[in-house]
Amino acid sequence: MKIPHFAPIPAGLPATVPFIGPETLQRQRGRPFAARLGANENGFGPSPKAVEAMCGAVAGIWQYGDSTSHDLLEALSVHLDMPAANIVIGEGIDGLLGLLVRLMIAPGDAVVTSDGAYPTFNYHVAGFGGVLHKVPYRDDREDIGALAARAHQVDARLVYLSNPDNPMGSWHDGTAIEAMLDELPQGALLLLDEAYVEFAPAEAVPRIAADDPRVIRMRTFSKAYGMAGARIGYAMGHPELIAGFERIRNHFGVNRIAQAGALAALLDRDWLVHVQREVAAARDRISLIAVENGMSALPSTTNFVAVDTGQDGRFARALVDRLEEDGVFIRMPGVAPLNRCIRVSCAPAAELEILAEALPKVLAEMRRAEA
Amino acid sequence: MKIPHFAPIPAGLPATVPFIGPETLQRQRGRPFAARLGANENGFGPSPKAVEAMCGAVAGIWQYGDSTSHDLLEALSVHLDMPAANIVIGEGIDGLLGLLVRLMIAPGDAVVTSDGAYPTFNYHVAGFGGVLHKVPYRDDREDIGALAARAHQVDARLVYLSNPDNPMGSWHDGTAIEAMLDELPQGALLLLDEAYVEFAPAEAVPRIAADDPRVIRMRTFSKAYGMAGARIGYAMGHPELIAGFERIRNHFGVNRIAQAGALAALLDRDWLVHVQREVAAARDRISLIAVENGMSALPSTTNFVAVDTGQDGRFARALVDRLEEDGVFIRMPGVAPLNRCIRVSCAPAAELEILAEALPKVLAEMRRAEA
Known part of the structure; x- marks a missing residue:
């Protein structure tokens, strides 16, 4: 007997995963990594106050989380200086991306992104039958003009832009993104992924009215707030767009401990400043290496x-693989010419030193093998 | 300016929520509940070993969870005596229900359930454009014969059955469910929701081969394991069906603390037995009340x-509302004749005593108001 057939869209999809996780790689190699520098996690960790809040929430985990994440929502409303109706909290940006694509994209609808940008977004677009159109990076940045032009060509419903950008770490001035909104075709929505915004200079953050109907912005507690495993993030946009999530989201889907931790993390500005400083120092160290x-x-x-x-x-692929063998987990961009690079996550000094020791050794070996 | 329009299916959906959460109700009434007995949460709480494991996992929350939940998957494989390829772990049954509906249901596809059964399943079916067909309960149980017959009539792709049943607490013998599989139309999948299975007698659990392609079973850590707020559960079925989830699931979507807690909870059989005893005693107490x-x-x-x-x-509605005013949160079935009942969750004695005190007072007031 065969299993009942899948619906047409999933029937046409491959079994795939946007990223192979470090735990999976560790099991393949049979031993743990010495340095975990591949997933842009924040090894400086969450605020001690967030840790305390999460531990304090554990005994109450028998209760479902608040379906509206009310306390966190109110705190975000103050933090972002916009009404709560402009904000929806979800299971990380990955979860929110899936919901947004489902909300906006019917099979065959056009979506524009950059070739080499966030694979999980592409995964969701394919997953709902959307048609992806990719424009190349330009000078290692997403190409705002090309994205807008392609959006017109294909009558895009959704245009993806991350700022700052992953995987290159580059950014555009906020004013360039503000100007981009005027260049998009009527009926297109800009999805501005600001996962790394807390690390960016003020001028990289566009000034966009909370009620601007042309854009949705997504942010997360996974990066600067050091809570990637908690699965909590938020989206900001026009209240009617935000209300759309109520039609399809999993209302009790956010982990209760994550809600408590995110609230405490958001309120601990000192820790955020500390992380920003440590990350800046780690960037310098990586540059030196x-x-x-x-x-x-x-x-x-x-x-x-x-x-x-x-x-x-x-x-670069060979280098990533060899470092992996030596216990150093990093990743790299997926397409040329970005893939001449390797991508190293900021981490505490001890972990970067493991990279600093492994890298010359591995490079020498690769040179010898070549010779 | 208007927001870009939604895709056709979400455009036709209402903004809705399958349940209004107790936190929302508390905010509406302006003060907390004295007894939280409405959401079938497990107030006896998670295993102390699970609490310890979750607290121990908090500091590592800067890391994404293992995308395969490998350690928990292996433990479940042993616990369930089936290969890991027959199991997928997800963000609670609610999350897995959404994925299954997405995997199986194209717009217009027929789905059969019972009138009054789990609203969140219906929410997902509507959310992907499926057409729900409902058969009535019979003698306060889901009507297996009527479900199978309706499935034939409408050529159903998916048939929902919970055993034990929510909201009535009733159950069928496992043999009746085994027999039902032979009665379903070719190409239909039985979705057997076993959220409460750990509270059920052995004879209520059907013996179904792990590779049977006609059924998928879902279980959770939300109920007997006391981790509703953690959002972690699993589905069991034919490996090809289970592999289908890899096409659409959010691979890094399970909270890392939940993974650690669920593993510890699964391994603590003594605590499960303790909870089962406490729940049985609470059922007796509720019956007496x-x-x-x-x-x-x-x-x-x-x-x-x-x-x-x-x-x-x-x-019953008036009684639920009056108890809510008095600080006792309970719920009730949504349709006649089930809605002659109120539904009270098992809880520690002190909380049930609050109900025991409030109930006669509220009933007397209702009688006086009626007179």
Whole structure:
């Protein structure tokens, strides 16, 4: 007997995963990584106050979470200086991306993104039958003009832009993004992924009215707030757009401990400043390690650094694989010419030193193997 | 300017929520509940070992969870005596229900359930454009024969059955469910929701081969394991069906603390036995409270009791509302004739005593108001 057939859209999808997680890689290699520098996690960790709040919430985990994440929503409303009706809290940006694509994209609808940008967004677009159109990066940044032009060509319903950008760590001035909104076709929505915004300079943050109907912005507690495993983030937009999530979201889907932790993390401004400083220092250290090894770091306003190997994607792939064998988990961009780079997450000094020790050794081995 | 329009299916959906959460109700009434007995949560709480594991996992929350929930999956494989390929872990049954509906249901596809059964399942079916067909309960149980017959009539792709049942607490013998599989139309999938199975007698659990392609079973850590707020559960079925989830699930969507807690909870058999005993005692206490107030408890093999008020849905609704005013949160079935009942979750004795005190007072007031 066969299983009942899948619906047409999932029937046409491959079984895939946007990223292979470090735990999976560790099991494949049979031992843990010495340095976990691949997933843009924040090894400086969450605020001690968030840790305390999460531990305090554990005994109450027998209760479902508040379906509206009310207390966190109110705190975000104050923090962002916009009404709560402009904000929806969800299971991280990954979860919110899936909901937004489902809300906006019917099978065959056009979506524009950059070739090499966030794979999980592409996964969701394919998952709902959307048609992806990709424009190349330009000078290692997402190309705002090309994105808008392609959106017109294909009559896009959704345009993805991350600022600061992953995987390159680059950014645009906020004014450029504000101007982009006027360049989009009527009926298109800009999805502005601001996962790394807390690491960015003020001028990288566009000034967009809370009720602007042309854009939705997404932010997360996974990066600067150090809570990637908690699965909690939020989206900001026009109240009618935000209300759309109530039609399809899993109302009791946010973990109760995550709600408590995110609230405490948001309120601990000192810890955020501490993390920002540590991340800036780690970026400098990674840049130095790059230079010491004959490579160069790209400027970054995120908690990772794209390091230009000066060679091609084949070389970078081999380097990532060899470092993995040596216990150093990093990742790299997926397409040329970005894939001449490796991507290293900011982390405490001890972990970066493991990279600093492994890298020259691995590079020397690769040179010897080549010779 | 208007917001870009939604895709056709969400455009046709209402903004709705399957349940109004107790926190929302508390905010509406301006003060907390004295007794939280409405959401079938498990107030006896998670295993102390699970609490310890979750607290221990908090500091590591800066890391994404393992995308395969590997350790929990392996433990479940042993616990359930089936290969890991037959199991998928997800963000609670609510999350898995949404994924299953998305995997199986194209717009217009027929789905069969019972009128009064789990609203969140209906929410997901509507959310993906499925067409719900409902058959009535029979003698306060889901009507297996009617479900199968309707499935033939409408050529159903998916048939929902919960065993034990929510909201009535009733159950069928496992053999009846085994027989039902032979009665379903070719190409239909039985979705067997076993959220309360750990409270049920052995004979209520059907013996179904792990690879049977006609059924998917869902279980959760929300009920007997006391971790509703953690959002973690699992589905069991044919490996090809289970592999289908890899096409659409949010691979890094399960909270890392929940993974650690669920593993510890699963391994603590003593605590589960303790909870089962406490829940059985609480069921007896709720039955006694019912009788003392001129009402009768329906037999239950869950962690809640449906109490027959002996009156109609209007009366039961008024009773639920009045108890809510008095600080006692309970719920009730949504349709006649089930809605002659109120539904009370099992809880520690102190909370049930609050109900025991409030109930006669509220009933007397209602009688006086009627007179």
